[in-house]
Amino acid sequence: MYDESKDPLKHLETFKAHMTLHDFSRKIACQVFPLTLKGVVRGWFGALQLSSIDSFEELGRQLMIQFKANRRRRRPPAYLLTVKQRGDESLKAYLTKCNKERVMAYDWGEKISPAALLGGVWPIYSFMTELGDPKTKVLYILDSH
Known part of the structure; x- marks a missing residue:
């Protein structure tokens, strides 16, 4: 489950890996993805306008833009x-x-x-x-x- 306290990129990569492993289509990935969200992130997703996202890649980009500040930075x-x-x-x-x-x-x-x-x-x-x-x-x- 992803909430705003975690790294959105890590969540996306893990989710994509599961979808690929189980050979799910991008359409199914878009339908299942909201089930992995909770709290503020789920509220953000619910507030998206219908038909504003036309692909899973776009959904991922929008998630990263919205929650970019929550990304963990790697250190030197x-x-x-x-x-x-x-x-x-x-x-x-x-x-x-x-x-x-x-x-x-x-x-x-x-x-x-x-x-x-x-x-x-x-x-x-x-x-x-x-x-x-x-x-x-x-x-x-x-x-x-």
Whole structure:
């Protein structure tokens, strides 16, 4: 279901993928699409003038124009270097946050991600000490392969 709090492009792409996967025609897609809308977006759709949209592509364009401000912007890879662990944040919470931010970065590459991850750990020295401990699971797993 799509409401104004989500990315309209992601919703359109997901919807099109489902329609293509199940081999539905564009006409059926236009008829079914309103069922995936809720709240303000459904109200917007209901307010469209009859016959003002003549194709699913036009419906998609109109949706994007109306809800463009709700699109999520991808961040440059260098943004990952600004993500830091807060003093009261657990390592697990920090890793979760880093992963969410990495997904939002475009073309992040394999080299910047580990550098950003390690550079944002607070305090860095206790983390490095923990990694150096032979009892640490991460090193145990790496050594066993």
